[in-house]
Amino acid sequence: MNIGEPIRELQVEPLMYPAAMPSAPAEPHPTPTPEPTEVPA
Amino acid sequence: MTAALTVGPLQAFRYWYVRWEEGQAVLQSLYYPTRWPPDVPLQASCEKRPGYLVAWTRKLFAVQATTHPSPASECWCGIYALKQLEGIEHRELLPQLYQPGQDRGVHVIGVVLLWGRVIQHEHGYRAEYARPLRLLTGPPDGRCGDIDRLLAAASRRYAIPLVSRVEELLYPERAA
Numbered sequence: 448m449n450i451g452e453p454i455r456e457l458q459v460e461p462l463m464y465p466a467a468m469p470s471a472p473a474e475p476h477p478t479p480t481p482e483p484t485e486v487p488a
Numbered sequence: 489m490t491a492a493l494t495v496g497p498l499q500a501f502r503y504w505y506v507r508w509e510e511g512q513a514v515l516q517s518l519y520y521p522t523r524w525p526p527d528v529p530l531q532a533s534c535e536k537r538p539g540y541l542v543a544w545t546r547k548l549f550a551v552q553a554t555t556h557p558s559p560a561s562e563c564w565c566g567i568y569a570l571k572q573l574e575g576i577e578h579r580e581l582l583p584q585l586y587q588p589g590q591d592r593g594v595h596v597i598g599v600v601l602l603w604g605r606v607i608q609h610e611h612g613y614r615a616e617y618a619r620p621l622r623l624l625t626g627p628p629d630g631r632c633g634d635i636d637r638l639l640a641a642a643s644r645r646y647a648i649p650l651v652s653r654v655e656e657l658l659y660p661e662r663a664a
Contacts (some may be wrong), residue, residue, distance in 0.1 A: 448502070448503075448518075448519070448539065448568045448570065448611065449611065450568060450609040450610065450611045450613065450614070451609045451610025451611040451612070451614030452609060452610050453561060453607050453608070453609050454608045454609060454610060455493060455607075455608050456493070456561060456605065456606070456607055456608070457493050457494070457498070457605075457606040457608050457613075458493070458494045458495070458592070458604075458605060458606075459494075459495055459496070459497065459498045459602060459603040459604060459605075459606045459609075459615070460494070460495070460496055460497065460603065461603040461604070461617070486507050
């Protein structure tokens with residue numbers, strides 16, 4: 448396959464096959480809200 | 489060569505030799521017996537392929553061949569692909585039966601995705617990683633059943649579509 452003379456070097460980012468799949472973001476842990484407490488009148 | 493340039497995904501064209509091997513369709517490079525894996529990308533390697541006598545001598549004396557990361561600008565290694573189809577005759581775009589020795593297969597042109605370190609040339613590329621994207625089968629009336637079965641098996645194994653027109657090879661969104 449004749450592709451001619453080299454011109455330049457490229458760094459090509461992958462589209463379908465990243466070198467390492469990004470890890471899934473952690474599930475948010477909502478701060479538990481305190482149970483409402485009855486206040487005696 | 490000028491300095492490295494970072495670019496997005498790159499698609500180009502290349503030929504494969506498609507053949508049966510132990511009942512499975514295999515995509516193989518034309519000029520070297522490199523088998524393309526069906527489930528992972530092909531990664532380039534440079535073996536500085538020596539002549540038979542040099543290879544035999546190295547094997548005899550257990551001398552390891554020196555290698556380097558591929559592709560290298562000072563070498564000719566890497567996964568080859570063409571920028572354009574211009575200059576290729578129409579009949580050369582269609583699957584061609586190829587029968588070296590007892591082997592029997594077909595030369596097929598298709599689209600390949602390239603990434604990693606890529607050396608850009610005047611008419612093509614040498615890449616570090618590659619994965620086949622599409623294969624051109626040509627019109628169904630010009631093929632025999634053997635080729636159809638082989639290409640269909642390659643399509644299933646490599647999870648890539650077969651297209652019958654050059655236009656679909658270039659612009660898959662225009663497929664009927």
